Amino acid sequence: MATIPPNLTLLLLVVVATTTTTSFPCFFAAAEALPRFREAPQFYNSPGCPPPLPASSAAECAEAESEAAVHVAMTLDAAYLRGSVAAIHSVLQHASCPQSIRFHFVASAGAGAGVPYLNATIAGSFPSLSFRIYPFADEGRVAGLISTSIRAALDRPLNYARSYLARLLPACARRVVYLDSDLVLVDDIRGLAGTPLPDGAALAAPEYCGANFAAYFTPSFWANPALSNAFAGRRPCYFNTGVMVMDLHRWRLESYTQRIEEWMQLQQRLRIYELGSLPPFLLVFAGRIAAVDHRWNQHGLGGDNYQGLCRDLHPGPVSLLHWSGKGKPWVRIDAGRPCPLDALWVPYDLLRTPFAVDDS
Numbered sequence: 001m002a003t004i005p006p007n008l009t010l011l012l013l014v015v016v017a018t019t020t021t022t023s024f025p026c027f028f029a030a031a032e033a034l035p036r037f038r039e040a041p042q043f044y045n046s047p048g049c050p051p052p053l054p055a056s057s058a059a060e061c062a063e064a065e066s067e068a069a070v071h072v073a074m075t076l077d078a079a080y081l082r083g084s085v086a087a088i089h090s091v092l093q094h095a096s097c098p099q100s101i102r103f104h105f106v107a108s109a110g111a112g113a114g115v116p117y118l119n120a121t122i123a124g125s126f127p128s129l130s131f132r133i134y135p136f137a138d139e140g141r142v143a144g145l146i147s148t149s150i151r152a153a154l155d156r157p158l159n160y161a162r163s164y165l166a167r168l169l170p171a172c173a174r175r176v177v178y179l180d181s182d183l184v185l186v187d188d189i190r191g192l193a194g195t196p197l198p199d200g201a202a203l204a205a206p207e208y209c210g211a212n213f214a215a216y217f218t219p220s221f222w223a224n225p226a227l228s229n230a231f232a233g234r235r236p237c238y239f240n241t242g243v244m245v246m247d248l249h250r251w252r253l254e255s256y257t258q259r260i261e262e263w264m265q266l267q268q269r270l271r272i273y274e275l276g277s278l279p280p281f282l283l284v285f286a287g288r289i290a291a292v293d294h295r296w297n298q299h300g301l302g303g304d305n306y307q308g309l310c311r312d313l314h315p316g317p318v319s320l321l322h323w324s325g326k327g328k329p330w331v332r333i334d335a336g337r338p339c340p341l342d343a344l345w346v347p348y349d350l351l352r353t354p355f356a357v358d359d360s
């Protein structure tokens with residue numbers, strides 16, 4: 001039951017594709033200009049779940065229903081849309097209460113005509129989803145705060161939206177699960193959303209204390225006690241900011257967004273780190289977060305940043321697969337060079353290939 005008819009471009013491409021059987025690669029490249037997505041199956045709440053949230057692309061969150069709901073925050077942009085759609089699909093498919101999940105999407109305010117397209121795409125693939133798109137109002141200011149980085153791709157302002165969720169989202173979203181767009185869940189999100197946040201912790205994420213924490217900051221940072229004292233009395237460990245449980249209420253009380261911005265301002269004057277959005281998070285939160293089982297962020301599947309080598313899972317159980325790193329499964333699959341684990345992403349892909357236009 002597709003609500004969006006294939007546009008003229010797509011029709012023309014179908015004609016081309018059906019008359020030339022060897023046009024696969026250029027066909028996909030052209031279709032990427034305005035990808036269309038299939039509708040996901042409807043997923044229903046199990047007995048014992050809270051009542052379903054209203055299906056709406058303009059969902060207002062009401063205080064009463066908000067406690068029972070799971071709030072999920074993600075960014076939406078054209079470049080990662082295929083990943084976002086797959087991630088949402090995976091969340092719904094494995095949730096025991098899929099109709100009690102409210103999605104909060106942050107989109108680039110400068111996307112212009114892009115926001116209606118994103119809005120229509122999400123509503124088309126998930127007709128009963130309760131969601132809302134928030135324009136990233138702080139984007140211009142964030143762009144001014146971003147230092148030039150060796151990995152420029154990481155420095156899109158939208159990557160910093162996760163630091164602004166407490167400002168962007170309504171107050172009734174007291175606790176949210178933030179998810180990157182290059183991941184899929186293979187387990188019930190309630191298990192992650194229900195992570196206990198003990199007194200004082202505004203954030204929970206899997207910690208990796210074996211990683212070389214010092215390497216995330218420059219030698220001049222560590223050589224200056226006025227700076228490195230930021231970690232005094234803490235046992236800081238690396239954590240990945242792609243999967244986080246955030247207590248936005250506490251975040252607002254403690255002005256964490258402002259504290260992150262202060263470190264970004266300092267970075268503009270003194271070079272205290274190299275990578276983009278992660279180090280300010282580490283400065284504010286490392287050693288102060290609640291731990292989450294590693295099963296909830298099997299990260300690094302994007303592979304090696306320089307040679308594009310495939311990576312394997314970390315030992316232990318898996319509830320969430322995260323293709324962090326340079327390579328994305330949809331890119332490698334389209335290029336005909338998938339890594340073995342990319343096969344685990346495929347079942348969640350909803351991209352409408354031209355050959356499947358008629359199947360809905």
Ligand SMILES: *[C@@H]1O[C@H](CO)[C@@H](O)[C@H](O)[C@H]1NC(C)=O
Pocket residue numbers: 057058115116119133134135
């Ligand atoms: C998305 O679409 C809905 C319904 O068409 C509309 O009410 C809402 O304002 C739209 N959201 C954005 C951010 O454009």
